[in-house]
């Protein structure tokens with residue numbers, strides 16, 4: 287094979303073959319927010335596969351054949367990490383991931399490795415019966431967290447595809463400038479939300495609430511990943527009593543029954559925020575995800 291290539295090159299026949307520089311970087315994103323960020327930074331040089339939709343619970347995903355096919359092609363895997371995808375991503379990596387997308391390679395990017403984790407634990411602990419054993423993995427909902435992740439994404443892309451180095455660093459710089467201005471304007475417009483109280487179904491909103499200074503009074507899940515029980519819901523009902531709780535936050539993929547029950551008993555409105563790109567009609571990229579979320583949160587004041 288090698289001799290053949292040398293011979294062909296000598297004859298000038300390889301020049302007609304597609305240049306490796308034109309090949310796209312295949313990005314495997316575990317969730318829509320990471321797919322959208324990879325599109326922002328990678329532009330025309332990446333082909334992004336998104337493994338889940340906003341209607342899927344990313345804690346629980348089946349390692350189905352279509353995901354294996356996509357993983358086989360992947361040059362870069364971008365996920366939340368902190369055990370959010372621990373039920374399925376390791377299976378895909380083991381069965382179909384190449385050597386260059388395994389943990390500790392440039393092709394393996396876990397966003398939670400690059401931001402401060404809320405509730406971080408020194409050692410993973412599943413004995414508590416919940417699904418956040420390393421800390422809260424839903425890091426994308428603090429928009430400030432997207433900057434360090436976008437920076438690492440650009441760094442990884444230029445390692446994997448050095449021919450387009452200038453494009454990657456240029457698109458990161460543009461993203462950084464635009465994003466900082468947007469985040470500042472959202473935060474300013476949301477000043478009235480500081481100190482507002484909410485109930486959540488699952489701790490998917492920890493970073494959003496932390497960023498905006500909104501206080502979580504209770505979760506409808508007794509522990510992350512455990513479905514609401516009658517006794518826990520009674521305790522939540524007592525906890526919210528007389529506390530001016532403004533909304534019950536629910537993600538598009540979550541069962542609304544417990545939230546509806548609490549809403550029916552208290553009059554607190556249920557707010558189904560988009561959570562990720564595609565989680566509502568207008569949340570179709572990373573910017574509109576936040577614009578839409580901020581618009582919907584106006585009702586919480």
Ligand SMILES: [Zn+2]
Nearest residue numbers: 345489490510
């Ligand atoms: Zn979770």
